[in-house]
Amino acid sequence: MSIAFTYFFRDMQTLEMIKEHVIPNIRSRRYIHIWDAGCAMGPEPYSLAIILRENLGMTFRNVKIHATDIDNSNLFGDIIKKGIYPKEMIQRIPEVIFKKYFSGTNKPDEFVIADEIKKSVEFTKHDLLDLKPVRTGFNLILCKNVLLHFNENERIEVLKMFYESLDDGYLATEQTQKMPLQLQNHFEPVVTNAQLYKKVS
Ligand SMILES: C[S@@+](CC[C@H](N)C(=O)[O-])C[C@H]1O[C@@H](n2cnc3c(N)ncnc32)[C@H](O)[C@@H]1O
Numbered sequence: 001m002s003i004a005f006t007y008f009f010r011d012m013q014t015l016e017m018i019k020e021h022v023i024p025n026i027r028s029r030r031y032i033h034i035w036d037a038g039c040a041m042g043p044e045p046y047s048l049a050i051i052l053r054e055n056l057g058m059t060f061r062n063v064k065i066h067a068t069d070i071d072n073s074n075l076f077g078d079i080i081k082k083g084i085y086p087k088e089m090i091q092r093i094p095e096v097i098f099k100k101y102f103s104g105t106n107k108p109d110e111f112v113i114a115d116e117i118k119k120s121v122e123f124t125k126h127d128l129l130d131l132k133p134v135r136t137g138f139n140l141i142l143c144k145n146v147l148l149h150f151n152e153n154e155r156i157e158v159l160k161m162f163y164e165s166l167d168d169g170y171l172a173t174e175q176t177q178k179m180p181l182q183l184q185n186h187f188e189p190v191v192t193n194a195q196l197y198k199k200v201s
């Protein structure tokens with residue numbers, strides 16, 4: 001499996017949790033800043049953008065998803081900007097969502113995502129292990145299937161950086177990683193069976 005393995009609506013459970021627990025609490029913000037850390041070539045930030053558009057209505061105009069990745073291939077920026085994806089990556093998208101937000105291209109097995117969704121995602125090449133956040137004041141940080149590539153100390157440092165970069169916001173991370181003991185008073189679990197946390201201020 002490639003290190004950048006990803007596809008649209010890969011993690012339905014997280015998208016549902018964000019819909020249920022995060023969106024109602026951030027929808028009244030003037031601007032909503034989200035960091036998708038380790039976004040690969042875009043299906044994850046775009047899936048999140050679609051869920052936000054579906055649930056925020058016109059307030060979606062105030063959403064900016066800062067999508068970052070170390071991007072060793074140097075390809076992700078271009079792919080995300082074009083928003084064109086092969087059939088294999090979009091097969092899990094519910095039919096109604098697919099019809100609403102994708103259209104065909106001149107190739108039969110490729111589809112392009114709607115401009116409105118594209119505009120909400122901005123890609124920056126960024127190494128999490130530099131421990132320098134792309135900005136602060138985030139309302140939500142999403143970091144899935146990335147921390148497993150780091151050692152324990154690196155994970156702790158990256159999670160501390162996330163803590164510092166959050167406003168009064170949320171962290172959604174991978175199921176395989178438990179919150180390290182020394183950070184358990186920084187993040188409180190929002191649900192018991194999944195990795196969604198709220199920053200403890
Ligand atoms: C398995 S993919 C996960 C993509 C997406 N988050 C998902 O769950 O579908 C892991 C991603 O982490 C990125 N990555 C690995 N090390 C990184 C680092 N030090 N800084 C930023 N991104 C990194 C890889 O380039 C890859 O795109």
